[in-house]
Amino acid sequence: MNYTLNQLQIFLKVSQTQSITKAAEELHLTQPAVSIQMKNFQAQFDIPLTETIGRNIYITAFGAEVAQAAGAIIAQVHAINYKAAAFKGQLSGRLTLSVVSTGKYVMPYFLSDFLKANPGVELTMDVTNKREVLRSLAGNDVDFALVSVLPQKMDIEKLDLLKNKLLLVGNAEKQIHGKTTKELFSELPLIFREEGSGTRHTMSEFLARNDIRYLKKLELTSNEAVKQAVIAGIGYSIMPLIGIKNELFNKDLQVISAKGLPITTMWSLIWMKGKKHSPVGAAYLEHLAVYKDTIIRSNFDWYEKF
Structure with a gap:
């Protein structure tokens, strides 16, 4: 062999x-x-x-x-x-995370300095939809999870990291002005994420809460797929701002104003209540407590412009 x-x-x-x-x-x-x-x-x-x-x-x-x-x-x-690594006096071990798909635009910035300062730490990060993230957390398969909508039926603790803003976006070609929110949504074909997605949950709640009738065009399984479909002019969608920075600055997408938008939730790092953190997990929480605000100022200053 x-x-x-x-x-x-x-x-x-x-x-x-x-x-x-x-x-x-x-x-x-x-x-x-x-x-x-x-x-x-x-x-x-x-x-x-x-x-x-x-x-x-x-x-x-x-x-x-x-x-x-x-x-x-x-x-x-x-x-x-x-x-x-321990014999060399370094923090060592594995840090395991499960991150909702749009969280891939957030989590690396909150990991980078910690991993650079602790080369003995290995990272395992699974990027998937909210349903799978919560399944991993409930099964104690990961140290932490990153979500934008907190689970209602799980006993968790959390550390809030960054506001999550969701806006109605379309491609840059068609100009839309002077319509009420209900008129907008009755005319614009909407593109949804799949069931089990946190973005889908937030979008559906907004539509239901405001009694909005809409045209459903497509259901896609990633924010990247939704983004490309919107750019191509297939439809419109309510999308997390964090994942469309370049497209907005390049004017491939436009933000469409509507009453009740943007929707604001919170990116939160969560873990099961009572969890006994490994030395690596405990050190990571300490790192975030000290440097969270600095990380936000250094990497997300553009965020407040929208």
Whole structure:
């Protein structure tokens, strides 16, 4: 046997996600790179690790045992790295986060200085929709989660990081003036995020609260997809400001004024109440308590212009 640690990590991720595509996304690799490593890894065994039925990939019984062993090996490698860092007097360990999809425009700025100051800390950050984020949090699979809408039925603690503003946007070509909010929404075809998305929840609540009738045009599974559809002129959407900075400054998108907008919520880092934080988790909360305001001033000064 001559398999590598990289192959073990890739196979473990494929077994967890049951998808080459999702594994590639989470590992920040291309799909062909993951497929090649999976093929090379499988070549070292006479027994199939996976089987493909239609477009779905399934882990065999033997593959499940290999995945379990791979997880144990990788955990031991991390432990060695942490111990080496500890002997050098460095903070060491893993920080695990689950972040709602639009949070990818927020969270890196609140992580950068902490990770630079603590090179012995490894980061695992899963970017997904709100439903999956809360599932990870409830299962104690992560240290923290970033959300823009607080869960109502979970006993949590939180640290507020940044206001989340949602605005009605369209492409820059059509000028819209002099209409009431209800007239606007009755004429503009709307593009929605999928069910389970925090942005979808906030948008739907706004429409229901104001008894607004609307034309539903599309439902898409990422803010990036919604943004591109709006730029292309397919429809309009209520979108988080944080994810459309460049498009607004480049005039690919325009903000459309309407009563009740922008909607303001809060980006909050949350964790289960009573959670015993690891040294890394506790240190990260201390870091945010000291530097949060500085991070906001340094990176989000443009935010108040809208």
